[in-house]
Amino acid sequence: MxxxxxxxxxxxxxxxxxxxxxxxxxxxxxxxxxxxxxxxxxxxxxxxxxxxxxxxxxxxxxxxxxxxxxxxxxxxxxxxxxxxxxxxxxxxxxxxxxxxxxxxxxxxxxxxxxxxxxxxxxxxxxxxxxxxxxxxxxxxxxxxxxxxxxxxxxxxxxxxxxxxxxxxxxxxxxxxxxxxxxxxxxxxxxxxxxGAESINVGDGPGIGGHAHGAEGHEGHATARSLAAGAREGAAARVMAKVAARTERQQLCSGVDSGHQRSCWAYQSMVLMSLNWPHYPRALRGCDAAPAQAVRDCYQGFGKQMLGVSSGDVPRMLEACRQGDPAHATDCLMGGVEYFTDLDWRIEPGIAFCRQVPGEAKARCYEMIGARLTLAHTDPEPVRAACRRVEPAYVRACLAGAGMRES
Structure with missing residues (x-):
């Protein structure tokens, strides 16, 4: 120790x-x-x-x-x-x-x-x-x-x-x-x-360890107080904990409509922290977002899920299936963001899109194309990268990059 x-x-x-x-x-x-x-x-x-x-x-x-x-x-x-x-x-x-x-x-x-x-x-x-x-x-x-x-x-x-x-x-x-x-x-x-210890896009330690562990410590402290007969003090701590949890759940409630999408993209991190490891409960929190921000919350959840699992794609695919089916593909798009953000090489993102279900592939590769335009100012590397995706989706990749097949 x-x-x-x-x-x-x-x-x-x-x-x-x-x-x-x-x-x-x-x-x-x-x-x-x-x-x-x-x-x-x-x-x-x-x-x-x-x-x-x-x-x-x-x-x-x-x-x-x-x-x-x-x-x-x-x-x-x-x-x-x-x-x-x-x-x-x-x-x-x-x-x-x-x-x-x-x-x-x-x-x-x-x-x-x-x-x-x-x-x-x-x-x-x-x-x-x-x-x-x-x-x-x-x-x-x-x-x-x-x-x-x-x-x-x-x-x-x-x-x-x-x-x-x-x-x-x-x-x-x-x-x-x-x-x-x-x-x-x-x-x-x-x-x-x-209460994460530092800035971490992956957010694994902050969600699975630090934040969740902090709640555990509060629970042990409350139990000891109750055992000692300090019921009023314990009740106050419980109420404070409930109030803090409610406040975290409602971080976006006072945000104006023009900023709701950005807020909910990262509210998914808070929902995951509060409900870990109960994915359906966290995704139900995304369902409560304003209509224009639900997609952002689901995509944020997918990205954070890969962070907390150190890039475990099968685990992320399973987690994304546990929310509203209408937003399952939105959740999966967080994978493109996660894998391209690692070091801005496109190959990990392409490998991810190969693993997503068929109904999500076209949109996955479109997002790959869009990310490629951020990594390259010259269109030729973008075209070359799009040619490396699954043949049936080359056109989708190019479309995401704002290009057509030549």
């Missing part, structure tokens, strides 16, 4: 460094920490940030990828660690241009972390300048990840006030940047609502 506590303290120390907090400000780090208990994993994680310091975020992400290939724990924490690399590098360089050294590995966490770091350092932005913050990104997916990271960063900038953050996202003129920025805000809000 002591080893675990020491290890947790060391890892917290490393991640706090990564967040850009000066050593002198780290009240939770004890000078007498027993470094003889540092594990190989602790040292491996530390080495990633030494690489970021000495050689920049691209090399650090290469290092993290090599470690993740050998250590399942690091692989599961890849996205929050990539966020931390971005924040740390921003702290070191103090130049937003460092975002150009990020890569899409680990669900593009580095892009998001750089934007968080910008605001953690007191970076400013207003309605006039918000449109230029991601202008330096050349490829479509880089701009998209930059806009998404901006949403996370604005939540940092406004201390979690999502309404203030949204006013700046809404100032973006084009639909896609505006939606990506809004998604970043509502993703950050959902993460905070479930």
């Amino acid at each position: 002591k080893c675990k506590a020491v290890r947790a303290a060391i890892l917290g120390f490393l991640l706090t460094l990564a967040a850009g907090v000066p050593l002198g400000a780290q009240a939770g780090v004890e000078p007498g920490l027993d470094w003889t208990r540092v594990t190989e994993r602790d040292l491996n994680v530390a080495s990633v940030f030494l690489t970021a310091r000495d050689r920049g975020p691209r090399a650090a992400l290469d290092s993290l990828e090599r470690l993740a290939a050998q250590d399942p724990w690091i692989r599961a924490k890849g996205h929050p660690l990539a966020h931390a690399i971005g924040r740390y590098t921003m702290e070191q360089r103090k130049d937003l241009g460092v975002i150009g050294e990020c890569t899409p590995r680990f669900q593009s966490g580095c892009f998001h972390g750089v934007l968080e770091g910008y605001f953690l350092q007191g970076g400013t932005i207003d309605r006039a300048s918000v449109g230029s913050i991601c202008a330096g990104q050349v490829r479509g997916f880089e701009r998209m990840e930059c806009w998404h990271g901006l949403g996370h960063g604005l939540m940092v900038h406004h201390a979690g006030d999502f309404r203030q953050a949204l006013t700046l996202c809404d100032a973006l003129q084009a639909d896609q940047p505006r939606r990506e920025c809004q998604d970043g805000i509502f993703m950050e809000r959902a993460i905070r609502a479930i």
Whole structure:
């Protein structure tokens, strides 16, 4: 138990460094920490940030990828660690241009972390300048990840006030940047609502471990209080727990209609956390969304399901079947988003579409085509990738990319 506590303290120390907090400000780090208990994993994680310091975020992400290939724990924490690399590098360089050294590995966490770091350092932005913050990104997916990271960063900038953050996202003129920025805000809000330990697109630890475990601890505390005869105190805690659960279930209730789709796309994360592992109950929560947002909630559920199961497609297919059949394909579309977001290579998404039921294949490959246009500005790589899908669906892939067969 002591080893675990020491290890947790060391890892917290490393991640706090990564967040850009000066050593002198780290009240939770004890000078007498027993470094003889540092594990190989602790040292491996530390080495990633030494690489970021000495050689920049691209090399650090290469290092993290090599470690993740050998250590399942690091692989599961890849996205929050990539966020931390971005924040740390921003702290070191103090130049937003460092975002150009990020890569899409680990669900593009580095892009998001750089934007968080910008605001953690007191970076400013207003309605006039918000449109230029991601202008330096050349490829479509880089701009998209930059806009998404901006949403996370604005939540940092406004201390979690999502309404203030949204006013700046809404100032973006084009639909896609505006939606990506809004998604970043509502993703950050959902993460905070479930008490996840860090930002994680996959959200496995936050759903299956941290958040669910927290409820278990509350239950044990209540049982002990009842056993001691403190019935009134226990009842108050139960009522507080019920109130908190109700509040999380209704995160989107006070959101205006123009932001409902983004809100419900990540409300699925909250529903999964509250109802884990009862998929039908979580999907019934999606059914309660406004009509225009039900599809977004189901798609978000599919994406989060793959995250919590480390990409287990059969498990995700089964979970998607347990909701309203009319939205089963919407749920499956979360798989295209999940697999292409991993590192913006299209092959994992194509492999996923090969596994979906026949009635969902055309739409699956259409979405592949749409994602390809974000990864490539040149149409030829898009056409070449669409030719690699199942022959019957080449036309669907091209249609999703806005192209025709030549």
